[in-house]
Amino acid sequence: MRFFDLLIMSINNLRRRKLRTGLTVLGVVIGTASIVVMVSLGIGLKENTVESYASFGSLTRIQISSGYGNQSEDDYLVDATVTKLAKIPHVKSVSPILETDVNLKQGVYQGYSNIVGMPREELEQIPLAEGKLPNKNAATLEFIVGNMVSDNFYNSKTGKGSWDGEDLSKVDLIHKPFFTMFQNMGNGDETSQKKYLFPACALVDGGENGFSEYGYQIYTDIDLLKTQLKKIYRKNPIPGQPTNKKGKPYNYFVYNMIYVNVDDMEHVTExxxxxxxxxxxxxxxxxxxxxxxxxxxxxxxxxxxxGAVSLFVAAIGIANTMMMSIYERTKEIGVLKVLGCALGDIRTMFLMEAGFIGFMGGVLGLGLSYSVSAAINKFLGASLSGMTGGSGAISRIPLWLSGSAVVFAVLIGMLAGLFPALRAMKLSPLAAIRNE
Incomplete structure (x- = not known):
């Protein structure tokens, strides 16, 4: 018997028993929707967790701290360290980071921050709200200003800052010039500090909630920062840099940290x-x-x-429906056998009926899943994703889950119909024909 003929017979058999078929399909719909929604919640929870950790820094970045206050000179993070780390397998790039504390002044407002010097490839990772990266051929420092740096300012006349309710809206570090004052080598008296005027070329993007891992610092090209520090301090010790036992500075820079960027998340631990x-x-x-x-x-x-429990219950319903169908169609099965229908065709016909029930339930259940998922994200998404620290939907149905759900429902239906199909194959033709 041709496959198409078997398919038509299977569909017609299901149509003759609309109520029973509909109730069985409903069971599969509920089972499919349950398992898809449950899995989508797990996927959403996992992806929100990843997004939460990613918001605090790249997941392929390893940060090496200096801590040179308790280390010997051989353990300092220097250019030789960068070269050595770059030779480790799966390391894509190594970026030295140099920091120096500064005081800032704009009109009557004063503040503080620290300048972070980093290579160009690291500067390119900073999300910008406006402006552009420093010019590659710049002769002087150009700043990317963190969007939260202005929170560290205070009114020099009143001594009040944002923590006292001072309005700092007039502090504009991207459109208005401001003075930068590097730390003194002596007592740190701010009144004697030399003021430098460097242009700000960009502002860090803080996103919807204003938070960013780059928000509270100022960023610039590391090579230009080195040049500027040498020009300011000459042969004197640079604040924040270690000195030898005689209090003399080394003829090289010791980095505050080093970023090691790995080619893939899977290799980070290694x-x-x-x-x-x-x-x-x-x-x-x-x-x-x-x-x-x-x-x-x-x-x-x-x-x-x-969710799988619900689909298992639906599978029992399919098996029960198919068994009832065999009892009701015993004479029909006997006639088919007498007419020479192959046993494999009889088995295939019942498996196709069970599979078709699974297919209809799977497709309708998937549609129900999207509706339930949308309702969860609309009414509960904000509170649930807030618990994980993520910012997206808590219920997420990827394309692979949609396809897998329908295929799984069909397979469950066919497995549930396997035993009834085998029973139909074993019926005696003569006994089946005599059956009333």
């Missing part, structure tokens, strides 16, 4: 271990993310299991 084996203190968001992911994987498995 590279971090290689760095710690060298004796350096290394930190990455991945080490905390992996622990959080283990918890979210457990939650996702539990949620998926709860």
């Amino acid at each position: 590279v971090q271990k290689a760095i710690t084996d060298m004796g350096y203190e290394a930190y990455s968001s991945m080490q905390w993310l992996e622990q959080a992911q283990q918890q979210t994987d457990m939650i996702q498995a539990v949620l998926g299991g709860i």
